[in-house]
Amino acid sequence: MQRTITFIGNGAMALSLAERLKSHYSIEVVGRNRDKLDIFENNLHVPVAKAALEGFDITGKTVILCVKPANISLMKQLLTGRAATLYSVLAGTTLESLQRHIAADAYVRAMPNLAASVGKSMTTLTGDRSCSQEAHRLFSAIGTTLWLESEKELDIATALAGSGPAYLALVAEALCDGAVAQGLKRDDAMRLMRGLFEGFGSLIQEQHPALLKDRVMSPGGTTAAGYAMLEKAAVRQGFITAVAHAYQKAQALK
Numbered sequence: 001m002q003r004t005i006t007f008i009g010n011g012a013m014a015l016s017l018a019e020r021l022k023s024h025y026s027i028e029v030v031g032r033n034r035d036k037l038d039i040f041e042n043n044l045h046v047p048v049a050k051a052a053l054e055g056f057d058i059t060g061k062t063v064i065l066c067v068k069p070a071n072i073s074l075m076k077q078l079l080t081g082r083a084a085t086l087y088s089v090l091a092g093t094t095l096e097s098l099q100r101h102i103a104a105d106a107y108v109r110a111m112p113n114l115a116a117s118v119g120k121s122m123t124t125l126t127g128d129r130s131c132s133q134e135a136h137r138l139f140s141a142i143g144t145t146l147w148l149e150s151e152k153e154l155d156i157a158t159a160l161a162g163s164g165p166a167y168l169a170l171v172a173e174a175l176c177d178g179a180v181a182q183g184l185k186r187d188d189a190m191r192l193m194r195g196l197f198e199g200f201g202s203l204i205q206e207q208h209p210a211l212l213k214d215r216v217m218s219p220g221g222t223t224a225a226g227y228a229m230l231e232k233a234a235v236r237q238g239f240i241t242a243v244a245h246a247y248q249k250a251q252a253l254k
Contacts, residue, residue, distance in 0.1 A: 001027045002025055002211045003025050003062070004025060004026040004027070004028050004049070004107065005018075005021055005025045005026070005027060005028070005062055005064060006028040006029075006030060006058065006061045006062065006064070007027070007028065007029045007030065007063075007064050007066055007068060008030045008031075008033065008053065008056075008058075008064070008065050008075075008079075008092055008239060009030075009065065009066030009067040009068075010029050010031045010033075010037055010039075010040040010068065010174075011066055012117065013066050013112060013116060014029065014040070014064070014066035014196070015040060015043055015044065016112075016116040016117050016121075016137075016142055017064060017066075017112075017116070017139075017142055018040075018044055018048075019044060020119060020141035020142055021138065022044060022046050025043065026048075026049070027046070027048040027049070027177070028048060028049040028050075028051065028061075029041070029048050029049070029050055029051075030050075030051045030052070030053050030056050031050075031052075031053055032052070032054070034050075034052075034181070037050040037114060037119040038050070042234050044170065045170070051183070053078050053079075054078050055078070055080060056078065056079055056080065057079075057081040058079055058080070058081045058082070058083040058102070058103075058104075059080075059081030059083070060081075060082075060083070060084050061083050061084060061120045062083070062084055062085050062087075062134075063085070063087065063102075063104070064087045064088075064089070064138070065086060065087065065088040065089065065090060065098075065102070066089055068090075069090045069091055069092055069093050071100050072093055072097060073101060074089060074103045075101045075102050076100075076102070077153065079102060080228070081103065081106035081177075082103040082104060082105065083102065083103065083105070084104070084105055084106070085104060085105065085107075085108065085128075085131055085134070085136045086098060086102055086104035086106070086107050086108070087105045087108045087109075087110055087138065087139075088107070088109050088110065088193045089110050089111065089112060089134065089223075090109075091111065091162065091250065091253065092155075092249075092250050092252075092253025092254055093109070093253075093254075094109075094151060094254050095107050095109060095126075095127055095151060097254070104131060106128040106131050107127050107128055108125060108126070108127035108128060108131050108132075108135045109125070109126050109154055110123055110124070110125050110139055111123060111124045111131050111145070111154060111157060111158045111161070111162050112139065112142060112162075113123075113161055113162050113163055113164065113165055114165040115143060115165065116142040116143060116228050117187065119141075119142055119143055120142075120143045120144075121139075121142045121143035121204055122143060122144050122146070122164075123139045123140075123142065123144065123145045123146070123161075124145075124146050124147075124148055124151065124155065124157040124158070124161060124162075125145055125147045125148065126141065126147065126148045126150060126151055126154045131195070132147050135147070137231070143157055148186050155172050155250040155251060156243075156247050158246070158247070158250050159242075159243045159244075159245075159246035159247040159250060160243055161245075162168065162246075163242075163246045167239065167242060171188070171192065172193050172197065175189075175193055175194050175196075176189040179192070179193075190207075198218055200212075213227070
């Protein structure tokens with residue numbers, strides 16, 4: 001008999017996780033809207049156990065909490081019992097806050113990113129060390145995982161890997177706009193950008209970014225000219241500041 005994973009919340013992240021766990025676990029989804037629960041099941045293409053959130057008993061269950069962070073205070077009113085393990089993907093919601101609102105024997109915070117939808121998330125984890133192996137097993141279903149030793153480190157990681165897709169999307173869009181401004185067709189620029197990101201994604205797994213830069217930048221060449229302008233525009237400092245501000249925002253959400 002397959003073990004059951006209970007999702008509280010039926011949004012995109014819950015669906016991405018359930019889609020990749022359904023082959024190895026039975027899926028249970030809990031929410032407030034029956035129609036949305038039915039849509040979740042239809043999108044998953046396998047039967048799931050569906051239950052109303054109000055009065056739901058989590059006793060002994062492995063729970064993945066996927067509600068909006070603002071709804072954490074409602075959980076104390078709507079859930080009963082004590083979970084075996086509570087995994088939370090709520091940004092800015094501390095372990096202490098989870099403990100105050102939901103009873104469980106163990107707690108783990110997880111921070112996936114947008115690439116979970118294609119099985120390529122970079123997910124950071126922290127919490128009860130006794131759950132680290134299971135946490136890696138569950139969240140590696142949507143990509144790569146990294147266990148961190150503190151919530152501070154998780155918040156910094158959120159500013160990098162969690163928010164990172166938005167920063168890289170800005171880079172991708174700007175590069176395309178630059179090529180179009182010089183006369184390249186938009187469709188061709190988009191195709192080139194996608195090929196660039198695909199190849200770079202593989203290269204960065206093997207080499208330090210500084211070494212990659214040096215390999216491309218020949219003396220007095222085109223890359224050197226463009227790179228000099230990026231430094232003049234303080235692009236490097238802009239990204240460093242972006243991570244700092246995102247981290248500060250994560251701290252302020254607590």
